[in-house]
Amino acid sequence: MYTDPLQKATLWIEKGLNTLFSQRYNPFYYHGALPNFFIWALFLSGLLLFAYYQPTLANAYASVHYITYELPFGNLFRAMHRYASDGMMIFVILHMLRVWFTDRYREYRILPWVTGVILLTITFIIGLTGYLMIWDQEAVTLANITFNLLKSLPVVGAPVAEALMAGKVISDYTLTRFMFLHLGIPLFMMFMLWLHYLRITRPVSEPPLPLVVMMAGGLFIVSSILPVGLGVLPYGAHDAGAAPLLSGLGSVSSEVYFDLLYAWPQYLAAQNVPPVAVLLLVLAVPVGLLVLPYLQKKALRGQFAQVARENCTGCSLCYQDCPYEAITMVDRGNDGTRFKRLAVVDAGRCANCGLCVGACAFKAIEIPRRETSSVLAEIEASLLSSTT
């Protein structure tokens, strides 16, 4: 069964975490719920930053400077916002890797996977716009790289770059656009999360309280002892309101530091890789993840749970227990039985897992790969054969 080394590696990590955190609070068992904790942490810490941030060329840097060095608890909130965003990326990627490695991402799980890849991409864009809003020299460099990479793509690149820049040149509207995206995309994220959960009955969307306390405490401690700094004022922006000069990709200096996630396109660009190639490499990540489920041979081969109409009483236990919303209860019409409803399986959503079989007390639903009668026969045969 577990010949897959990735799956086995995941199990080993989880075994270790079980001894460390106990099975009940193993973070790997809440890999999907933990990003939701960070969404809340980001929302709450972002509120204060939003209250003091000024999205203009003249004031963006100054307002971040004020938040960082003068506003009471400003640095704490900024640090929490920064580290929570790191935590968000880490747990979102862990979530993705775990469902990938444990083979929980395809066929009946295709909708959560596709929406998940979109969510991962927009999380990255939210993070990017967050970096840009600070508008110190690092942010200007990152904006420079982003715009130039986008513009290198023929036909579609330039309009997208202009949409991100809010015009053909950098202006006050550019920073307003960054802020709009930084606040607006999370709203779109909520919609995507709804789609993400749509095929999942009872999604685990909240980590247990002790884990929340642990994460919140960790975030608070890290933010307290590791304050975030602010880079230098953008070169050439010393006269207030002047747009910094954007030059080619070669302007990346070694002192510029970004998260690993944002650093590799910059690194490649600095190695004289053509911008189009870098951009296509960046885009290949989400596209590759989207096609990943289709590269594997189907495991289910069109099998799904079968309802035996003559046995179904319409009790709806299987409907309630199905973890993938694959069973619906329909009006069975006048078919000579005294029952009103009938369970119907949606083949495309069915995982062929047999949870409905365990829920059924009337032998009315079966999965073809393991019929209840075969299990019962095996039990009886083994006890008969060795009667003493």
Place this chain on the structure above:
Amino acid sequence: MTTENNKVIGIVCERSVDFAGKLDDNGYLLDNPAVKIIQVPCSGQIQPIMLETALKNGASGTFAVGCRMGDCHYREGNKFCRERLIGKRMPKLKPSVDKRRVEDYWLSALEYDKLSDMVSQFVVACNQLPSPAAAKKP
């Protein structure tokens, strides 16, 4: 007509404890020949009636094995199975079933040794129990 024997039947999720190389040709544990292992795709598929059937046909004990709580491949199978065995979810294990003869283990594919130890203890415990009332019935 069956009589009591010392067999213990385990119904096991094929994704939990890995029995590769641990069973003989008839599905009995090499470490403990009294234990018959029957595999199903997920512990969520285990109906209480399966365990009841084992006891009714003369098994001295029966147990269910699924993945670690929190890590069901199909999301909720082990949780539901456990709830059915402790009477918190329909269909429940019959109240008349001798609970001393029913066990459940929730372990990952890496934890065969742990399971083997616990099952061995369970087998001993079952065999020390007085003759099961369930075995009287054909």
